[in-house]
Amino acid sequence: MNTLTLTNAQARRLFLDRHALSEAPQGAAHGRELLSMIERLGFVQLDSINTVARAHDLILFSRRPRYRPEALKKLYEKDRALFEHWTHDAAVIPVSYYRWWQLRRERDAEKLRRQWRDWRRDGFEDQFQVVLDQIRENGPVSTSDVGTGEKRGSGGWWDWHPSKTALEYLWRSGALCVVGREGFRKRYDLTERVIDEALCTPLATPEETAEVIGWCCAGALDRLGFATPGELAAFWDHVSIAEARDWCAAELAAGRLQPVRLTGADGTLRDSFARPGIGTDPALELAPTSRLRVLSPFDPALRDRKRAERLFGFDYRIEIFVPEAKRRYGYYVFPLLEGDRLVGRIDMKAFRDRDELVVKALWPEPKVRWGKGRIAALEAELERIIRLAGVSRWRFEDGWLRS
Helix, strand or coil: CCCEEECHHHHHHHHHHHCCCCCCCCCCCCHHHHHHHHHHHCCEECCCCCCCCCHHHHHHHCCCCCCCHHHHHHHHHHCCCEEEEECCCEEEEEHHHHHHHHHHHHHHHHHHHHHHHHCCCCCCHHHHHHHHHHHHHHCCECHHHCCCCCCCCCCCHHHCCHHHHHHHHHHHHCCEEEEEEECCEEEEEEHHHHCCHHHCCCCCCHHHHHHHHHHHHHHHHHHHCCECHHHHHHHHCCCCHHHHHHHHHHHHHCCCCEEEEEECCCCCEEEEEECCCHHHCHHHHCCCCCCCEECCCCCCCCCCHHHHHHHHCCCCCCCCCCCHHHCCCCCCEEEEEECCEEEEEEEEEEECCCCEEEEEEEEECCCCCCCHHHHHHHHHHHHHHHHHHCCCEEEECCCCECC
């Protein structure tokens, strides 16, 4: 099969379309409509940092500005349409996908038991039945409800008490489900009370494992538009690169994949795979909306920093763990998307006690001019953002527009 070469503009359009960032940000953002958006993305990463809004809220808001956090909470905690587990990080995921996480749960069970023994989290395995019995008798618990007689450290992951470790292990390996959060503290219940038994069947045969690997790779490709085996493996973070490579080889031989060559922002070419017929995909001719919007640093389109740099020429690194004096930009800086370009990054924070959002700085990308038109577009986006941030006004600090 001949290799199709996509221009950089075509690759950007296809990628943004698959991430629901081509169309104008509008439409309903609750119930079935919100669940449909999460299914389209695959999952939404959770994060506790709330300088403007939490990552999961901004991810959904950037695509549906009518979105409010209460809609996600209802979908997750009341409707039970979502469950929480890990991809590359903690995420909420459509509950209909729960069975496809069985491979991850089984692999986590083996890996985490080994790792946590090595990290000398002594005694956590002895607490499994104690924790399960407590939940069965008393209902859902959080970490503050278990291990009351155990020595407690700082609360960081490196200093969990045995019952906290047991809770996390039983969740990651499948015996427990997270059924919601109080603040940002997880509440755990027995999986048998939460998830349909038909979705919890262990993988009994190599064929069933292969089915899960196939679902993971196909689902990743559908949401990326094009990918290397490494990118397919990293999307859900369930399968190995070797497993993804074998899947690609089998699908290519069967005519269900085609090789493509992508042109990067710097003109370099990169070999990937896509579905047959990608050269006539309608997204290739669809110019993305020109509306300026703020993206979360954990947006699905930006999670793979290297891919964002290849496609958009956008070099982004989050600096929350960088000492202030060594930061190039700021603690938590938001990328700005306009059309098919990432045009800048903005450092801003909501001061809810003062009822205002403060823009500290904005750095345009090279060769991007911030004239009156873009400033007006930014001001319109800030008017939308303050509704999500829970404040009523915004302002620029002196010297906010940087060179």
